[in-house]
Amino acid sequence: MIDSEKIASDFPILKRKINNNNLIYFDNAATSQKPIQVIESITNFYTSTNANIHRGVHTLSMEATNLYDRAKERVAEFINSTDSESIIFTRGTTESINLVAETWGRANLDENSEIVITELEHHSNIVPWQELIKETNSKLKYIPINNDGTLDLSNLDQIINSNTKLVSITHVSNGIGTINNIKNIIKQAKDVGAITLIDAAQSAPHMPIDVNDLECDFLAFSGHKLLAPTGIGVLYGNKKLLEEMPAYQKGGDMILEVTYQKSSWADVPFKFEAGTPNIAGAIGLKSAIEYLMNLSMAEIRNHEIEITEYAYEQMMNINGIEILGPENIDERAGLISFNIPGVHPHDLGTFLDSKGIAIRTGHHCAMPLIKKLGSHSSARASFYIYNTKKEIDKFITEINNSMKYFNHV
Amino acid sequence: MSNYNKLGFVYKKEILDRSIKPGFxxxxxxxxxxxxxxxxxCGDEVKYHINLKENILTNIYLEVExxxxxxxxxxxxxxxxxNEKVLEVxxxxxxxxxxxxxxxxxxxxFKNDKLNIANPLLDIKSNQIRIKCVLLSWNTMHNNLFSKNQ
Incomplete structure (x- = not known):
C-alpha cells in the first residue's frame, strides 16, 4: 500500500508554493519530481567521490567505477534482466531508439524490409524510423488504432509479415495512456523472425517490467520520468544482437585498441558508450530505482489504478468533457488526456497554474495521434506515487471553476 | 481573491469578453x-476575409478558433x-x-495611437509561453497582407 503523503514528504519541491498555492504536480508523464534520496546521491557523488570511471587506479576512480557498475546491476534487476552487460546507458529513450536505428537499422535493413510501429507513438519512435527508411529504402507501416485509442489488431497478421524486420512499439501511450498488450505483439513479431523494440518511457516508471517474460530484443526508457535526473536513460539489448551490431558513437572509452591506422572496439556494453558517460546521472538513476523498488512496482501500479479511476469517474461528471483513450482502467496507465467545452487546453493550463496545479497542454509530442483523434491539442493530467485523491478533488473543483471563468457562466 | 487577480493580469476583462464575442x-x-x-x-486558427478599396481595409469578416x-x-x-491603409497596417x-x-x-x-486598442494584451509579454497566442494573428496579417496567394 502506497502512502502518498509520506512519500511526498521526501520530495522537497512539493513543499513549494506556486502562485500562493500548494504545488499539485500532475505533469509526471513529462518528467517526475526527485526525492531527497536521489538529490543527495548526486550531491554526495560530487562532494566525495567524483572521478572518471574505468581508467584510473586511484581510490576515487575505483569508487566511482564501482558506483557506475552497480547502477547497471540495479537497472538490470529493475527490468528483470539477468545480465547487466545488456544495459547501455544513454541520454534517454530518444537516444536509445536512435542508437538502434543508426546501428542495427543501418546494418540490417534494405529495400525489401518493413518496420512496424503503431499510430500511438511518441515522436521519438516515429522520426528516427522515417529518416532510416529514406536511407535504406525500406518501408514504415503502422498498426492502426480504434476510436477509443486502443490498438486495432484485427489485421496484425498482414501488417507483421515475412518482410517485417523490426517491430518498434510503445508499451504505454504518452498521449492518451493506452497500455498495449506488447507480449502478444512481440510473439507475433518473433514468429516472423522480426526484431522487437519496446518504448517503455511511460511504463517503466509506473509498473513492473520483465524483459525475460516479454522476450523483447530491445527496451528503452528514460531516468528522468522515474525520479532520476535528466540526461540518463537506458537501452536494454539482447546481448547477441548487441555484439553483432556496429558501434554507435566512436571515441574514448569504447575502444579495445587504437593504432594510428585503425581501431577495434571494446566488448558490449562499452562499445556503445563512447566518451565519459553521465556518471552522476547513473548514480542518481541507481538511487531512484532503489527508491521505487523499495515501494514495489506492483504497489505503484495499484496506487495509480486507484487514483486514476477516482479521477476518471469524477471527470466524467463534468458537463461536455471529452476524455481521450480507453475507458477500461486495465488498458489505461495513470494519465488522463481530455478536452472541456469552451476552455482551450492552454487556457485551462494557465488557469490551473494560477491555482498551483501543473498539467501538460498541447500535442504531447504525439502530433499525428492527437490529430487522428480529431484534435490539435488536449490537456493531460498524469499521476505518480506522491499524488493523492485530495489533490484530485482540488483539480476537479478548479476545472469546474475554469469553465465558469472562461464562459462567464 | 489574490489568485484571480494574478490570473486577471493575463486574462483582463476585455480579453475574456472578446474571447467570447470576437465580433466582426x-x-x-x-x-x-x-x-x-x-x-x-495547439490548433489556434484564424481567417480574415477582407474587402479592400483603394488599398484601405474597408470590411473584415473574422473566423477564429x-x-x-x-x-x-x-x-x-x-x-x-x-479602415486603415495596407501600408499602415x-x-x-x-x-x-x-x-x-x-x-x-x-x-x-505606440507611435500609432490606434494600437492602444490592443493594450490589454501587453501584460501577456510576461508570460513567455503565451506570447505566441497573442502574435499568431499579427504575424499572419503582417506576413500575408501583400501575398498574392492569400
Missing part, C-alpha cells in the same frame, strides 16, 4: 483577400486595422510584434 462576424461574400493562419501545435488569448488578440487586431503590425520580441521592458506608448 458579418459574412462577406465578395472578399478581396483571405488571410489564414494556423498554429498546428483556439484559446481565449488568440481569439481576443484576433479581435483586437481587427479593430486596429479596420503593415507598419502597425511591425510595431506591435516588435514590442513582444524585444527583451527590454520598454515604454508601452
Amino acid at each position: 462576424d458579418k459574412l462577406i461574400s465578395n472578399a478581396d483577400k483571405l488571410i489564414t493562419g494556423l498554429n498546428p501545435f 483556439g484559446c481565449a488569448i488568440h481569439k481576443a488578440s484576433s479581435s483586437f487586431l481587427s479593430d486596429v486595422i479596420i 503593415q507598419s502597425m503590425c511591425e510595431e506591435f510584434i516588435s514590442y513582444f520580441n524585444k527583451n527590454n521592458d520598454e515604454n508601452k506608448q
Whole structure:
C-alpha cells in the first residue's frame, strides 16, 4: 500500500508554493519530481567521490567505477534482466531508439524490409524510423488504432509479415495512456523472425517490467520520468544482437585498441558508450530505482489504478468533457488526456497554474495521434506515487471553476 | 481573491469578453483577400476575409478558433486595422510584434495611437509561453497582407 503523503514528504519541491498555492504536480508523464534520496546521491557523488570511471587506479576512480557498475546491476534487476552487460546507458529513450536505428537499422535493413510501429507513438519512435527508411529504402507501416485509442489488431497478421524486420512499439501511450498488450505483439513479431523494440518511457516508471517474460530484443526508457535526473536513460539489448551490431558513437572509452591506422572496439556494453558517460546521472538513476523498488512496482501500479479511476469517474461528471483513450482502467496507465467545452487546453493550463496545479497542454509530442483523434491539442493530467485523491478533488473543483471563468457562466 | 487577480493580469476583462464575442462576424461574400493562419501545435486558427478599396481595409469578416488569448488578440487586431491603409497596417503590425520580441521592458506608448486598442494584451509579454497566442494573428496579417496567394 502506497502512502502518498509520506512519500511526498521526501520530495522537497512539493513543499513549494506556486502562485500562493500548494504545488499539485500532475505533469509526471513529462518528467517526475526527485526525492531527497536521489538529490543527495548526486550531491554526495560530487562532494566525495567524483572521478572518471574505468581508467584510473586511484581510490576515487575505483569508487566511482564501482558506483557506475552497480547502477547497471540495479537497472538490470529493475527490468528483470539477468545480465547487466545488456544495459547501455544513454541520454534517454530518444537516444536509445536512435542508437538502434543508426546501428542495427543501418546494418540490417534494405529495400525489401518493413518496420512496424503503431499510430500511438511518441515522436521519438516515429522520426528516427522515417529518416532510416529514406536511407535504406525500406518501408514504415503502422498498426492502426480504434476510436477509443486502443490498438486495432484485427489485421496484425498482414501488417507483421515475412518482410517485417523490426517491430518498434510503445508499451504505454504518452498521449492518451493506452497500455498495449506488447507480449502478444512481440510473439507475433518473433514468429516472423522480426526484431522487437519496446518504448517503455511511460511504463517503466509506473509498473513492473520483465524483459525475460516479454522476450523483447530491445527496451528503452528514460531516468528522468522515474525520479532520476535528466540526461540518463537506458537501452536494454539482447546481448547477441548487441555484439553483432556496429558501434554507435566512436571515441574514448569504447575502444579495445587504437593504432594510428585503425581501431577495434571494446566488448558490449562499452562499445556503445563512447566518451565519459553521465556518471552522476547513473548514480542518481541507481538511487531512484532503489527508491521505487523499495515501494514495489506492483504497489505503484495499484496506487495509480486507484487514483486514476477516482479521477476518471469524477471527470466524467463534468458537463461536455471529452476524455481521450480507453475507458477500461486495465488498458489505461495513470494519465488522463481530455478536452472541456469552451476552455482551450492552454487556457485551462494557465488557469490551473494560477491555482498551483501543473498539467501538460498541447500535442504531447504525439502530433499525428492527437490529430487522428480529431484534435490539435488536449490537456493531460498524469499521476505518480506522491499524488493523492485530495489533490484530485482540488483539480476537479478548479476545472469546474475554469469553465465558469472562461464562459462567464 | 489574490489568485484571480494574478490570473486577471493575463486574462483582463476585455480579453475574456472578446474571447467570447470576437465580433466582426458579418459574412462577406465578395472578399478581396483571405488571410489564414494556423498554429498546428495547439490548433489556434484564424481567417480574415477582407474587402479592400483603394488599398484601405474597408470590411473584415473574422473566423477564429483556439484559446481565449488568440481569439481576443484576433479581435483586437481587427479593430486596429479596420479602415486603415495596407501600408499602415503593415507598419502597425511591425510595431506591435516588435514590442513582444524585444527583451527590454520598454515604454508601452505606440507611435500609432490606434494600437492602444490592443493594450490589454501587453501584460501577456510576461508570460513567455503565451506570447505566441497573442502574435499568431499579427504575424499572419503582417506576413500575408501583400501575398498574392492569400
